[in-house]
Amino acid sequence: xxxxxxxxxxxxxxxxxxxxxxxxxxxxxxxxxxxxxxxxxxxxxxxxxxxxxxxxxxxxxxxxxxxxxxxxxxxxxxxxxxxxxxxxxxxxxxxxxxxxxxxxxxxxxxxxxxxxxxxxxxxxxxxxxxxxxxxxxxxxxxxxxxxxxxxxxxxxxxxxxxxxxxxxxxxxxxxxxxxxxxxxxxxxxxxxxxxxxxxxxxxxxxxxxxxxxxxxxxxxxxxxxxxxxxxxxxxxxxxxxxxxxxxxxxxxxxxxxxxxxxxxxxxxxxxxxxxxxxxxxxxxxxxxxxxxxxxxxxxxxxxxxxxxxxxxxxxxxxxxxxxxxxxxxxxxxxxxxxxxxxxxxx
Amino acid sequence: xxxxxxxxxxxxxxxxxxxxxxxxxxxxxxxxxxxxxxxxxxxxxxxxxxxxxxxxxxxxxxxxxxxxxxxxxxxxxxxxxxxxxxxxxxxxxxxxxxxxxxxxxxxxxxxxxxxxxxxxxxxxxxxxxxxxxxxxxxxxxxxxxxxxxxxxxxxxxxxxxxxxxxxxxxxxxxxxxxxxxxxx
Numbered sequence: 001x002x003x004x005x006x007x008x009x010x011x012x013x014x015x016x017x018x019x020x021x022x023x024x025x026x027x028x029x030x031x032x033x034x035x036x037x038x039x040x041x042x043x044x045x046x047x048x049x050x051x052x053x054x055x056x057x058x059x060x061x062x063x064x065x066x067x068x069x070x071x072x073x074x075x076x077x078x079x080x081x082x083x084x085x086x087x088x089x090x091x092x093x094x095x096x097x098x099x100x101x102x103x104x105x106x107x108x109x110x111x112x113x114x115x116x117x118x119x120x121x122x123x124x125x126x127x128x129x130x131x132x133x134x135x136x137x138x139x140x141x142x143x144x145x146x147x148x149x150x151x152x153x154x155x156x157x158x159x160x161x162x163x164x165x166x167x168x169x170x171x172x173x174x175x176x177x178x179x180x181x182x183x184x185x186x187x188x189x190x191x192x193x194x195x196x197x198x199x200x201x202x203x204x205x206x207x208x209x210x211x212x213x214x215x216x217x218x219x220x221x222x223x224x225x226x227x228x229x230x231x232x233x234x235x236x237x238x239x240x241x242x243x244x245x246x247x248x249x250x251x252x253x254x255x256x257x258x259x260x261x262x263x264x265x266x267x268x269x270x271x272x273x274x275x276x277x278x279x280x281x282x283x284x285x286x287x288x289x290x291x292x293x294x295x296x297x298x299x300x301x302x303x304x305x306x307x308x309x310x311x312x313x314x315x316x317x318x319x320x321x322x323x324x325x326x327x328x329x330x331x332x333x334x335x336x337x338x339x340x341x342x343x344x345x346x
Numbered sequence: 347x348x349x350x351x352x353x354x355x356x357x358x359x360x361x362x363x364x365x366x367x368x369x370x371x372x373x374x375x376x377x378x379x380x381x382x383x384x385x386x387x388x389x390x391x392x393x394x395x396x397x398x399x400x401x402x403x404x405x406x407x408x409x410x411x412x413x414x415x416x417x418x419x420x421x422x423x424x425x426x427x428x429x430x431x432x433x434x435x436x437x438x439x440x441x442x443x444x445x446x447x448x449x450x451x452x453x454x455x456x457x458x459x460x461x462x463x464x465x466x467x468x469x470x471x472x473x474x475x476x477x478x479x480x481x482x483x484x485x486x487x488x489x490x491x492x493x494x495x496x497x498x499x500x501x502x503x504x505x506x507x508x509x510x511x512x513x514x515x516x517x518x519x520x521x522x523x524x525x526x527x528x529x530x
Binding site for chain 2: 044045237240250252255256259260261263265270304306309310312313316317319320321322323324325326331
């Protein structure tokens with residue numbers, strides 16, 4: 001069930017962080033008219049209640065950002081901006097910007113803050129941005145990533161921001177006040193710019209062998225109008241994540257097509273580690289690392305390595321049957337309350 | 347501004363395009379369902395796959411039988427793995443007590459009988475020790491607000507069991523399309 005839609009409004013950004021594909025020279029992104037149309041289409045799905053404006057840096061859109069937030073709000077949807085806080089040049093300027101967001105109808109904000117971003121943006125700026133939000137009682141989550149050697153840690157941010165930041169835990173309930181000082185910290189995934197130079201011994205490893213809970217659930221509209229049916233960490237240039245051009249295809253058609261795509265279903269049902277296992281079984285000369293930083297790390301490898309894609313292509317009919325059977329099983333048991341009851345008997 | 351060639355970059359990669367038929371009605375799928383849910387059937391199939399499949403109107407060669415067995419094993423493993431946390435929520439079917447606890451870490455739990463089963467719900471910081479006195483934990487569902495346990499069970503079941511699919515069903519896609527047709 002799609003509950004939210006995220007716009008990568010532009011791939012342009014004043015920062016040029018490692019493990020990202022955005023930067024100062026990227027082209028201008030979605031137009032206001034395109035965002036308005038897609039917000040309307042998302043509203044028509046009947047399930048979407050949150051519109052996220054991310055990037056690149058969405059504040060570079062200036063008035064178009066406020067107008068798009070206003071439009072989503074007028075359609076009864078909540079809105080979130082994901083920003084690097086570059087606009088927090090001074091406390092006063094930060095407050096003015098937050099006021100404009102609130103006037104447009106913004107519901108909540110995420111501010112990226114970590115070693116990667118702060119190589120390009122002084123830490124004072126996201127601090128000013130955060131404090132302006134905090135002062136006005138705006139729901140705010142600091143999005144923080146780290147490696148083992150990261151200098152900007154959560155305790156460091158608590159001290160530098162002068163606010164008792166609360167570690168965000170998925171599913172946990174927070175008071176209104178607590179929702180204004182949340183911080184979510186995760187590992188840096190070495191996918192994107194300079195990934196080949198990553199010191200993997202410095203990365204913090206997490207689980208990566210499971211099926212993906214994001215693909216076909218998270219819906220992202222890329223800055224080129226491309227449809228990204230996952231969380232967007234995997235490179236946006238893979239065919240599976242750029243099949244649809246939403247400038248010429250309706251959102252519902254793009255969703256429906258993605259929903260039937262064998263590769264996307266395989267990732268959702270079994271996960272990229274299972275795909276790697278399949279490839280190794282078919283061609284033992286294809287080797288993979290022993291460990292991956294996270295599921296997006298191995299997913300990126302599976303989808304972008306020519307030798308892996310070659311083996312998959314050679315066995316596509318078998319894979320299609322395997323994935324179709326898997327999917328048919330879940331389709332068959334959907335809503336089968338008798339089955340649920342039988343499995344829940346002690 | 348000229349439109350960017352969104353799909354042009356695909357040319358760097360070998361095409362991997364194939365579709366899942368969400369509407370298919372294949373006797374093979376019915377057989378898989380039975381293999382996953384029926385232990386006796388699974389044992390019979392494992393012992394004699396081609397004969398057992400033939401009795402269900404499914405023709406298999408040796409390689410096809412091996413693939414189907416492997417699929418059934420994968421799905422059976424997933425059923426066991428994904429439903430274990432749901433089973434862990436069921437404490438027993440005998441007690442009728444209801445209680446609410448504030449745990450040492452200031453999280454809260456409730457425990458009550460519903461529909462013949464006893465349920466434990468915890469929110470906030472939970473751990474085995476904080477709720478151990480009640481004999482179980484609500485693993486995997488921390489903090490999810492719940493109105494009724496049955497709703498929660500079905501919701502959890504579907505969330506865990508159901509593949510990542512953006513819309514509830516192909517039927518809903520059609521329903522949305524129909525709705526859009528009526529829009530100006």
